[in-house]
Amino acid sequence: xxxxxxxxxxxxxxxxxxxxxxxxxxxxxxxxxxxxxxxxxxxxxxxxxxxxxxxxxxxxxxxxxxxxxxxxxxxxxxxxxxxxxxxxxxxxxxxxxxxxxxxxxxxxxxxxxxxxxxxxxxxxxxxxxxxxxxxxxxxxxxxxxxxxxxxxxxxxxxxxxxxxxxxxxxxxxxxxxxxxxxxxxxxxxxxxxxxxxxxxxxxxxxxxxxxxxxxxxx
Amino acid sequence: xxxxxxxxxxxxxxxxxxxxxxxxxxxxxxxxxxxxxxxxxxxxxxxxxxxxxxxxxxxxxxxxxxxxxxxxxxxxxxxxxxxxxxxxxxxxxxxxxxxxxxxxxxxxxxxxxxxxxxxxxxxxxxxxxxxxxxxxxxxxxxxxxxxxxxxxxxxxxxxxxxxxxxxxxxxxxxxxxxxxxxxxxxxxxxxxxxxxxxxxxxxxxxxxxxxxxxxxxxxxxxx
Numbered sequence: 439x440x441x442x443x444x445x446x447x448x449x450x451x452x453x454x455x456x457x458x459x460x461x462x463x464x465x466x467x468x469x470x471x472x473x474x475x476x477x478x479x480x481x482x483x484x485x486x487x488x489x490x491x492x493x494x495x496x497x498x499x500x501x502x503x504x505x506x507x508x509x510x511x512x513x514x515x516x517x518x519x520x521x522x523x524x525x526x527x528x529x530x531x532x533x534x535x536x537x538x539x540x541x542x543x544x545x546x547x548x549x550x551x552x553x554x555x556x557x558x559x560x561x562x563x564x565x566x567x568x569x570x571x572x573x574x575x576x577x578x579x580x581x582x583x584x585x586x587x588x589x590x591x592x593x594x595x596x597x598x599x600x601x602x603x604x605x606x607x608x609x610x611x612x613x614x615x616x617x618x619x620x621x622x623x624x625x626x627x628x629x630x631x632x633x634x635x636x637x638x639x640x641x642x643x644x645x646x647x648x649x650x651x652x653x654x655x656x
Numbered sequence: 657x658x659x660x661x662x663x664x665x666x667x668x669x670x671x672x673x674x675x676x677x678x679x680x681x682x683x684x685x686x687x688x689x690x691x692x693x694x695x696x697x698x699x700x701x702x703x704x705x706x707x708x709x710x711x712x713x714x715x716x717x718x719x720x721x722x723x724x725x726x727x728x729x730x731x732x733x734x735x736x737x738x739x740x741x742x743x744x745x746x747x748x749x750x751x752x753x754x755x756x757x758x759x760x761x762x763x764x765x766x767x768x769x770x771x772x773x774x775x776x777x778x779x780x781x782x783x784x785x786x787x788x789x790x791x792x793x794x795x796x797x798x799x800x801x802x803x804x805x806x807x808x809x810x811x812x813x814x815x816x817x818x819x820x821x822x823x824x825x826x827x828x829x830x831x832x833x834x835x836x837x838x839x840x841x842x843x844x845x846x847x848x849x850x851x852x853x854x855x856x857x858x859x860x861x862x863x864x865x866x867x868x869x870x871x872x873x874x875x876x877x878x879x
Binding site: 499505512596598601612628640 | 719722724812815844851
C-alpha cells in the first residue's frame with residue numbers, strides 16, 4: 439500500500455467529492471419538491487389521488503436505483519431526447535428519493551398530535567391556515583432529522599450515477615485505480631472522502647436533532 | 657419486445673435469477689451471522705475491541721456499497737485476496753449488511769427491559785443463561801421487523817453486483833440488451849420484474865413478521 443497515491447490524487451478526489459455533493463444536493467432538493475407533491479396526494483381525501491401517490495411510492499421504492507437510472511437513461515435515448523447524462527443522473531436520484539421523502543413527510547404529518555388540528559378548528563382557523571400555520575411548521579421540524587438521514591443515504595446511492603459516466607467520487611476513484619494500477623489506494627482514498635462527508639452530515643443531523651428536541655421541551 | 661429474443665435468452669435469464677437468489681441469500685446469511693457476532697462482541701468490556709467494531713460499522717455504513725465492492729474485487733488481489741466476481745459479491749453483500757445487522761441486533765438487545773435480566777439473575781440464573789434464555793429470544797423477536805426490512809434492501813443491492821460482472825439477472829439482461837439492441841425493452845422488463853419481486857418479498861416479510869410477533873398482540877390484548 440502506497441498512501442502517496444492518495445495524496446497525489448487528492449486534488450482530483452476533492453473535485454470529484456464536490457460533484458458528488460452537488461449531484462446529491464440537487465437530487466435531494468428536487469426530490470423534496472416531488473416528494474411533497476406525492477405526500478400531498480397520498481394524504482388526499484380523493485381516493486384516486488391517494489392511490490396514485492401510493493403507487494408512486496411502491497414503484498420507486500421497489501425498483502432498484504440502478505435499474506431506475508438506466509431506465510431513465512435509455513428512456514430519454516429511446517425518444518431521441520439528446521440530454522446530457524447529468525440530467526438522467528440527477529433525475530433518477532430525485533425521483534427515487536422523492537418516494538422516500540414522501541414517506542418521511544407523511545410520517546411527520548401523522549406525528550403531529552390530532553389535538554393540534556382540532557384546537558385550530560375550535561379557535562376558528564380557516565382550513566388553509568390550519569395547514570400553513572399549525573400542521574406544516576410542526577411536521578417540517580419533525581421531519582428534519584430523518585431528511586438529513588435520507589441525504590446521507592442519497593449521497594451513498596449517488597455512487598451509482600458513475601455508471602452513466604458522471605465524474606463523481608466513485609467514477610474518479612475508478613479512473614485513478616486504472617491509471618495508477620493501485621486500486622487499493624484509489625478506493626480507500628475515495629472511501630475516506632465519503633466517510634468524511636457522511637460523518638460531517640451525521641454530526642450535523644445529531645446537532646439538529648438536539649436543538650429541535652430542546653426547542654420542543656421549552 | 658420481440659418474444660423470440662426473450663425465448664432465446666430465457667436460459668441465461670433463469671440462470672441469472674438463480675445467481676441473484678444465491679447471492680442474496682448467501683450474502684444475507686453471512687451478514688446476519690457476522691452482524692450477530694458483532695452485536696454480541698459489542699457487549700464485551702474490552703475498549704480496544706469496542707473501538708475496532710465501531711470503526712468497522714461506521715466504515716461499512718458510511719461508504720457506498722459499490723465502492724466497497726470495487727475495493728474488495730479489484731483491490732483484494734493486492735493483499736492476497738483473490739476472489740471471483742461472485743465470491744467478491746457475496747462477501748461484499750455480507751460485510752456491508754453485517755454492519756447494519758449488528759446495529760439491528762444491538763437495538764434488539766437494548767429493547768429488552770433491564771428488569772427481565774435482573775429478574776432472571778435474581779431467580780438464580782447464571783448471567784450467560786440469562787443472556788441466552790431470557791434476553792436473546794426477546795431481542796431476536798424485537799429485531800424481526802428490521803431484519804425483514806434489511807433483507808428487502810439487500811435484495812435491491814444485488815443489482816449492483818452486475819457492475820463487477822457477477823452473472824446475476826441484471827448482468828444477463830444487459831448482455832442480452834447489448835447483443836440484441838433492445839436496451840429500453842430490457843431495462844423496462846427489469847424494472848417490472850424487480851418491482852414485483854420486492855412486492856412479493858415485502859408481502860411475505862409482513863406475513864412472517866405478523867406470525868412471529870402474533871403472541872405479543874395477544875399478550876397486549878390480555879393485559
